[in-house]
Amino acid sequence: MSIPRLYTEHDLAEGEAISAAPGQGRYLGSVMRKKEGDEILLFNGRDGEWKARVTAIRKDDATFTPEERRRAQTIASGPVLLVAALKREAMEWVVEKVTELGVRAIHPVLTTRAVPDRVNRARLFLIAREAAEQCERLDVPEIAEAVPLYNALGAWDGSPLAVAAERRRAVPLAQLPPGPMPALLIGPEGGFTGPELDALARHPFVAMVSLGPRILRAETAAVSALAVLQATRGDWAHQTDE
Structure with a gap:
């Protein structure tokens, strides 16, 4: 199964837990059937793409903890x-x-x-x-x-x-x-x-x-x-x- 990718407005740094945006917890739990400990990917347009873990999830509330940066941020160059x-x-x-x-x-x-x-x-x-x-x-x-x-x-x-x-x-x-x-x-x-x-x-x-x-x-x-x-x-x- 593919690893869910989610956008966040929070800064991303190793070990710094962040909260899910509205709707993301429900999407992960009800649609993707993810649970605590499962891997996801996070990006915010500033810090690149990070491998993270779901550290808490309940209804529409969830918490993620970034573990490792997988891709460095690039400068947006499109039209x-x-x-x-x-x-x-x-x-x-x-x-x-x-x-x-x-x-x-x-x-x-x-x-x-x-x-x-x-x-x-x-x-x-x-x-x-x-x-x-x-x-x-x-x-x-x-x-x-x-x-x-x-x-x-x-x-x-x-x-x-x-x-x-x-x-x-x-x-x-x-x-x-x-x-x-x-x-x-x-x-x-x-x-x-x-x-x-x-x-x-x-x-x-x-x-x-x-x-x-x-x-x-x-x-x-x-x-x-x-x-x-x-x-x-x-x-x-x-x-x-x-």
Whole structure:
């Protein structure tokens, strides 16, 4: 049976017992049938991955004691995703899949054609946390507060931003000139409006990119574009030693 992997916000150090996050004790006891003395793996995005033991478990309460670090922490180097707020199920699916693809941060943005006008940040963090636990990454991507598109552009730090722009003349994403990993902006179902695209194009850090001849659903576009970035200039193209 596989060893459960759990994210914790506590510091990890040999012999220093920590308490489980809400839901973890019940998951270990009721779902994974773990008991005191069983081995688990812990990570927190700072101290690497640790082998630990369940030292106490009762209903939803549990205590873990780290014993040995198995993997050193690595610096998060994946792309940043800006994505228009989508319907709940689609947004949660995107967060799960892009966490698996290695994004280091997810920034929901509010656009003219976005259906919801807010996102449940806490819920999206839980989705990302569970995906990180399953895919063996050593951190959980940052989930930012949702902000209007124009606010996000005004606060941008000037680093490269690739914008998936359907029906506009644009370079294929895989043919972007060599350079640092760009952040990626994916629009809503129905696409960006003309004024939004015009505003984006006025910023010198923006590169309009094409994702091919077909119109993709927003969630498909996010996953497809991130796969291209990881394959051409990310950790799919360069061996990593975690």
